[in-house]
Amino acid sequence: MKKNKIFSIFTFLFIVFSFISCDNEPIDPTLLQQINSNNGNNGGGGNGGNPTNGIFKVDFGGQTWEANDTEAIMYSSAIQIGGLKTSNGQTFAFALNGNTVGTYDSTSNLIAYDANNNSNGDVYWAVNPTNPSVSAGTVTITNIDTVNKKISGTFSFTGYWSDTSVSNVPPISFTNGVFTNIPYTAGTNTSTDLFYAKVDGTEFVEDQIDVSEVIASGFPDSYSIVGAKADGQNVGLRISKALGVGTYNFSGPFNQNLTSTCVFNSLLYTSDTGALTISEKTATRMKGTFSLTVSNFTTSQTKTITQGSFDVELP
Structure with a gap:
């Protein structure tokens, strides 16, 4: 049986990650401007990756965003991976329907970015609201080190604002995403459950x-x-x-x-x-x-x- 605490971005994987909200407030336009111009809240300055947690980084808005905390969970049939910047709560999260090396498409897996620790559940996610059946990105698992329990891969996607009642929030292009040697935890079932x-x-x-x-x-x-x-x-x-x-x-x-x-x-x-x-x-x-x-x-x-x-x- 898997037992662990899951940091904030994983909430979306279990609760609201793959749904479109129609009644939440949109992201503040000033914050959106900061996101797209990378005024320092989202960029790579400071809060860099911790080697003991592996490397998790991605390019957008003209700069490189890098997590300083990471987590991965390996289930019998799924993988969850998250990168967190603790200074402002910004997070990336993936929920993949499989646990092997390979490419996971956004049409059947969950890929998202939370820009400002948004408690109302809205995120930039890899689903094009005008055509959700078309791919908006992928996560590729390149290596699973079962001896040291570490996982590596690459990703890229276009993130669309999940509240479709708001029409003035442009999508964000996330490129050159990479996660390297992210430690993962795994568990087995127990007969008492x-x-x-x-x-x-x-x-x-x-x-x-x-x-x-x-x-x-x-x-x-x-x-x-x-x-x-x-x-x-x-x-x-x-x-x-x-x-x-x-x-x-x-x-x-x-x-x-x-x-x-x-x-x-x-x-x-x-x-x-x-x-x-x-x-x-x-x-x-x-x-x-x-x-x-x-x-x-x-x-x-x-x-x-x-x-x-x-x-x-x-x-």
Whole structure:
């Protein structure tokens, strides 16, 4: 079972990373000007990469942005990689549906940049709102060092502002992206954890159960519970740590306390409506049931998840 704390950008991977918000405030035009002119907040001056954390850098706005903190998580069927500049909270994050060397396209994987530690969930992401089925970028994993547990690769993408109700925010081109020797953590399933769900009436038989603690600015501290298959499909829940025994409703992808993200056939689905009941909760374990509908933004396809249940050890 995977147990670790996830820094702020990974919130988008579990909560709002792949959705378009229609009611959040747009980015401040002054900040946008700073982003595109690189007045120092986004550029490479200071806050350089820490060799012990590997190197994570990318060119945009005429300068090189370099993280001074990084993190990667290797699941049985997925990879998450993040680069963070701690001085201002600016972050890049990738969620890849696979765990091998190769190229991962934006049409079926998640690639994003958070310009200003934006607590409302809006980011520059590799999805063209006028044609989301066309590639807007790639992440290529070039090496996975399983002995030293380090991962390396390259990336480039065009980032579009995720709030499509705003029309005056130009996209940003990110080029020459590279991450080198980023340490990754990995975990294995434990026999004490249980997870069950049916998707459109068919049992979802997971190969691994991952439980993580999600700590992020602008969102409540939460638990992430994911049942994953080796082929990349998964059913995931994000549950606020503040929720106790009781029944709670899913209400779209932006709910602060309860959301779901799932991957089926390389498409990402997010929670619409449904309910989750926590039947038992202690300092070390949580047990509950859930049912909900999830949908994919690009295709508008929906999936119905029923008879969901979990009984897991908490990190």
